[in-house]
Amino acid sequence: MNGIIVTSIVLRVVGVGYSLVLLRRSGDRRFGFLTVLLSFMAARQLLTVTGTPGGGLEELPGLVVSGLAVLTIYYLDRYVDEERRIKAELRSVNEELSTFEKAVEHAGHAIFFTDTEGTITYANPSVETVMGYDRETVVGENPRLWKSGKHDEAYYDELWATISDGEVWDGEIINQNESGELRWVDMTIAPVMNDGEIEQFVAVDTDVTERKRRRLRIEEQNERLGRLNRTNELLRDVNRRLVTATTKEDVERAVADRFASDPWVVSTGIVDRTASGRLRTRYQTGDEDVLNAILDSTGDGMATVTTGVDHGRTGVSTSVRSFGQGESTADTVGVIPLTYRDSQYGAVVVATRTSELFECIDHDVRVELGDTIGSAINATERRRQLVDDRVSELTFSIDDVNAPSFELAAATGSNVILMRTTTGCDDKRVVFLTIRDVDCETAVEATADVSGLHDPTIVSETDDECLIRAVTTDSLADTLASHGATIEGFTVEADGLHGQLVVDVPTGGDVRPVVEALRERFDACELVARQERERPVDTADGFRGELETKLTDRQLEALRTAHLAGYFEWPREHSGQDVADMMDVCQSTYMQHLRAAERKLTANLFDDSAADAGETSRHLVEST
The missing domain is CATH 1.10.10 (Arc Repressor Mutant, subunit A)
Known part of the structure; x- marks a missing residue:
C-alpha cells in the first residue's frame, strides 16, 4: 500500500471525524451530508485497497477530492460561525427595532416621518390625539394640513431653512385640528441623514394646549390684578380727595385731576348742559383739544356722553374714531354720571388710549363712584347753604293737578300749606301739612286717598285749621335739597289748580338745576320772582340766651x-x-x-x- 492511498484514507477518516464533531456542535444538516459523503469515500478507498493491487496513481484524484472535502468542511465551519454571529446581531438589532417601534407606537407624543418634500410617510397613533386627524388620513399628506393661519409665511420659511440645512428646529406652533379647534404644540423636527445626505425628516409633537392656556390665564390674571391695583388706587385717591373738598369746584377739580394723572387717560372733563341745552365743560384737564373734539363729534362716543349727561346712565364707547395725535390719541370714551338721589350734576367724561381702564372698573363700580361724587357735590352745596348769610329767594308759580298737595287741596276744597318735611322711622319721609277750614276727620280721610301720601294722623287741630302728619313717597324737599335749596313756603290754593312755592338758594349758587328739577317735577312751573335777602344767623349763645x-x-x-x-x-x-x-x-x-x-x-x-x-x-x- 503506497503513501498516496494511506494519506487519502487518513484524510477521509479525519474529515469524517471532523464533520461529525461539527455536526454535533452546530446541528447543521449540511455537516451530516458531508459526513456521509466522506464516509462513503473512505469506504470506497478501503475497498479499493483490499482489491486488485495497482500502482496507486489512479487514487490521486480521490486524494485531491479528500483534501478539498476537508478544506470545505473547515471553511464551512468558519461560515457557520460567521452566520451564527450575524444572526445573533440581527436578532439584537431586530429586538431593538421592535422595542423602538413599540415605543413610537405607544408614545404620547405625535411622531411622524416625512420625505424631503414634506410628504408624511409614517404617523404613530398619537397623531390622532395631538393633531386631531386619523393616522390613515395624514399619511400621504403634507403637514400644511393642520396650518392654523396664526403664523405668517416667514415663520414657515425659517422652519424649512433650518431643517434643510441639516439642523434641528425646535419651537412652539399653533395648529388647527380637523374640528377647527386651535391647539398649541411643542414641536421638534430633525433631519435623518445618510452619508451626509438628508433622507427624511422626523417630527415629534407634544400637545401643550392646556399648559399654554393655564399660563395665559395666569398671565392674564396677573395683568388684570396689576390693572385692578392701579384702578383701586385711583378710586381710593378720588375718595380721599372728596373728603377734603369743601366746594363743588374742589370736588370737580379733584376728580378730573386724579383721572387725568392716570397713564391711560388723555383728557378728562366735567360736562353738563346749559339752560339753552348746549353741552358745556365746567372743568377740564389733560388735552383739551381731544375732549372738545369728542363733544363736537357725532357717533357712539358723543351718544355715550349725551346719554350720561341727560339720562344719568354710565357707559363706555370703544368704537369712537381716534381723536388727537401721537401719545394724545384717544379711542375710548367713558362717562360716569354724577348723581345724588334724583339730582344730576352732569358727568365725568374720560378719554383714554385704550379700554383697559374701564375694563377694570365694571358698571356697578362706575355707578357707585358717580353716586359718591354726586353725594360729595351735594354735601358741599348744603354746607354752603348753611354757612351763607345771604340767600337767593326764588318764587315759583306752579300748576299740577296730579301732584299730592294739589290733589289734597282739590279733595278738601281748602288751602294746603306744607309746614315741614323730616325723616321718620325706617328712613321714610314725613310731611306736616296744614289744612284750613275743614273738619280734621274729613282732612285725614282725604289725605289717605291721595296718591303719594300714606298713614295720615292728626297732630293738632284748632277751630279753623288742622295739622296732619303723613308719610310721603314723593318728597319735594329732598329734590330741592339735592340741589342745595330749601323750601321756605309752599301753599296750594283751595281749587287745587294753582300753587306758589318759595325756595332759598345760596347766593352765587347755580339756580338752573333747581329750576330744571321743578319743571321736570311739575306739569307747569314758572319762575316769577328772584331776590336777594339776608338770612338771620342763629348762634348757640343766642339760642341759649x-x-x-x-x-x-x-x-x-x-x-x-x-x-x-x-x-x-x-x-x-x-x-x-x-x-x-x-x-x-x-x-x-x-x-x-x-x-x-x-x-x-x-x-x-x-x-x-x-x-x-x-x-x-x-x-x-x-x-x-
Whole structure:
C-alpha cells in the first residue's frame, strides 16, 4: 500500500471525524451530508485497497477530492460561525427595532416621518390625539394640513431653512385640528441623514394646549390684578380727595385731576348742559383739544356722553374714531354720571388710549363712584347753604293737578300749606301739612286717598285749621335739597289748580338745576320772582340766651338738675323721685317744672321755623 492511498484514507477518516464533531456542535444538516459523503469515500478507498493491487496513481484524484472535502468542511465551519454571529446581531438589532417601534407606537407624543418634500410617510397613533386627524388620513399628506393661519409665511420659511440645512428646529406652533379647534404644540423636527445626505425628516409633537392656556390665564390674571391695583388706587385717591373738598369746584377739580394723572387717560372733563341745552365743560384737564373734539363729534362716543349727561346712565364707547395725535390719541370714551338721589350734576367724561381702564372698573363700580361724587357735590352745596348769610329767594308759580298737595287741596276744597318735611322711622319721609277750614276727620280721610301720601294722623287741630302728619313717597324737599335749596313756603290754593312755592338758594349758587328739577317735577312751573335777602344767623349763645329768658328759675333748675343727674340717659341714672329729692320738692311739683321746661325747649327749637313757614305760607295765600 503506497503513501498516496494511506494519506487519502487518513484524510477521509479525519474529515469524517471532523464533520461529525461539527455536526454535533452546530446541528447543521449540511455537516451530516458531508459526513456521509466522506464516509462513503473512505469506504470506497478501503475497498479499493483490499482489491486488485495497482500502482496507486489512479487514487490521486480521490486524494485531491479528500483534501478539498476537508478544506470545505473547515471553511464551512468558519461560515457557520460567521452566520451564527450575524444572526445573533440581527436578532439584537431586530429586538431593538421592535422595542423602538413599540415605543413610537405607544408614545404620547405625535411622531411622524416625512420625505424631503414634506410628504408624511409614517404617523404613530398619537397623531390622532395631538393633531386631531386619523393616522390613515395624514399619511400621504403634507403637514400644511393642520396650518392654523396664526403664523405668517416667514415663520414657515425659517422652519424649512433650518431643517434643510441639516439642523434641528425646535419651537412652539399653533395648529388647527380637523374640528377647527386651535391647539398649541411643542414641536421638534430633525433631519435623518445618510452619508451626509438628508433622507427624511422626523417630527415629534407634544400637545401643550392646556399648559399654554393655564399660563395665559395666569398671565392674564396677573395683568388684570396689576390693572385692578392701579384702578383701586385711583378710586381710593378720588375718595380721599372728596373728603377734603369743601366746594363743588374742589370736588370737580379733584376728580378730573386724579383721572387725568392716570397713564391711560388723555383728557378728562366735567360736562353738563346749559339752560339753552348746549353741552358745556365746567372743568377740564389733560388735552383739551381731544375732549372738545369728542363733544363736537357725532357717533357712539358723543351718544355715550349725551346719554350720561341727560339720562344719568354710565357707559363706555370703544368704537369712537381716534381723536388727537401721537401719545394724545384717544379711542375710548367713558362717562360716569354724577348723581345724588334724583339730582344730576352732569358727568365725568374720560378719554383714554385704550379700554383697559374701564375694563377694570365694571358698571356697578362706575355707578357707585358717580353716586359718591354726586353725594360729595351735594354735601358741599348744603354746607354752603348753611354757612351763607345771604340767600337767593326764588318764587315759583306752579300748576299740577296730579301732584299730592294739589290733589289734597282739590279733595278738601281748602288751602294746603306744607309746614315741614323730616325723616321718620325706617328712613321714610314725613310731611306736616296744614289744612284750613275743614273738619280734621274729613282732612285725614282725604289725605289717605291721595296718591303719594300714606298713614295720615292728626297732630293738632284748632277751630279753623288742622295739622296732619303723613308719610310721603314723593318728597319735594329732598329734590330741592339735592340741589342745595330749601323750601321756605309752599301753599296750594283751595281749587287745587294753582300753587306758589318759595325756595332759598345760596347766593352765587347755580339756580338752573333747581329750576330744571321743578319743571321736570311739575306739569307747569314758572319762575316769577328772584331776590336777594339776608338770612338771620342763629348762634348757640343766642339760642341759649333766648331759651333762658323764657324759663323760670325753677324750670331752668329742674331741667339742668335732670341733665346733670343723668335723668335723660338710658337707662336713667336717677329717677324723677331722686331728682325731686335733690331739689327738696315733691315729685309731682318737680315733674310740673320739668314738663314746662321741656315744652319751652322744644318750642324754641321747632316752633320758630314752623311759625316762619306758616307766616310765609299765610302771606302767600293772602297775596294770591
